[in-house]
Amino acid sequence: MAPIVPLTGPDTYFTLAGALPGTWAVSCLTPPGFRTDEPLPATREALVEGLAQAVAASTGGDTTDPVILLGTSSGGILAHETARHLADHGTPVRAVVLLDTYILESPAARALQPHLWHGLYEREHHADGFTATDLSAYAWMEQLIHTWTPAPTPFPTLLLRASDPLPASPGADPVPHDWQTALPHITTTRTTPGNHFTLVNQHASAAAGHITDWLTGLG
Template sequence: MRLSNRLAEATELRLPATLVFDHPSPRKLAVLLRQRPEAVGGLTPQAESRPPGTLVGLLRTAVESGRSDEFMDLLFAVSRFRPAFQAADGAEWVPDLLRLADGFEQPVLVCFPSLLAIFGPHEYARMATTFRARRTVLALPGFRDGEPLPATVEAIVELGARGVLRGTKGAPFALLGHSTGGLLAQATAARLEELGARPAAVVLVDTFALDGGGGGAEGPGAGTEAPSRMTGAILARDGGYGSVDDAKITAPTLLVRAADTSSAGVVGSWPLEHAAVDGRGDHFTVLEEDAPATAELIEGWLREVCPQSPDDM
């Protein structure tokens, strides 16, 4: 994230948050920025005032006018028109996991992007730096604008399960998700257990049950800070997957609750069996400036529930 921010300052372009993850090396990225800045979606500051996308503009208006419920109804309708595939047809779309950190301790940590507001693997970049040289951190990449999306909850869960199995290559793994990403991590854990590939653990970072408040249109991600961090594709995806439900699992579960509830309005909660700890910051900063503290809480808990054997050291 620091590299992306410095590049944006140097080029005076508004660059995608996933810029660094989308290109294989800093050298190739530098050449592309110099020769073809439009290829990475850069916008000049003069163009900044243009609406970033129809759905994003509508969301901003809906939030500011107190009509979020109406917007969510529209979102559900729009999502039905995105190109999509079913669970049985998703083999060609199984994602390659992105590697955010390398380490030797097990289990490997696999992160699921949030569906709303903060999207993509970049939201885990700061946390991953704390795990470097200690624990491998992988992340699902999410979807690009224009790519077909899983048509159902079952399809996205199946895609996530296949991605985890392929990316971890037989190593023990734990699943982690922030906000709505926690819902997907939980559902994917249930699917993996059905497949006989039980996760070593599941970590939910300030996740809210769908019927527990804070996860709907008025919950985290629906504030006025959210629109500038969204794209139409992410919004449409969230509309289509509003029915993600919690599924019981046998893997131990940790809920990291944000201590500051001012941005969410409610305290992180989870209806199924879990351990809970209070982290620093609010719903957003828990993975931003407070990410190192969050990572240490997770690491301490993982060491308790997943003790290392001599062969793993």
């Protein structure tokens, strides 16, 4: 699942996907509303239901091999909620992997927000920039999921959190000492090399190693 922030999409996972076992079928879903004239979901339930339908369609109706959902940052929120919806409606879910996903209303997430946006603005210089559609879609999506807290699940969950904080942005308060994410109702929490952005690219091989090792341990 791609995050809800602008300038993210399937390319976010390109390096990580290449580091995962070659026998795995990997695909990426992006939240709706970030393209011109693409409608936004009216509610969180509508957002999750649409993503769940897309996941089910991607399997061709084959439920013999349960799906694994993964998301980085806010994409982890979408992966977690979509997996719960699938499980509640009879689609087997093997596991969910959250990559440095935060509860958006947590003190740690709020303290990191200026550093996160500084990093996104730095990335903007290497792309076409933010559009009004990007920013309005982000603002709406953030309102839909900002109260999210992970609920208990019938499937195992892995939280991989970054070993390094984001670089402090100019003029912002220093990164707090308790900046790392912590989530309730998670089966396993591990720390992987990199920061919020680099754990899925420069350090993707380490993250892939944690994921494959954990899934192997599940049997």
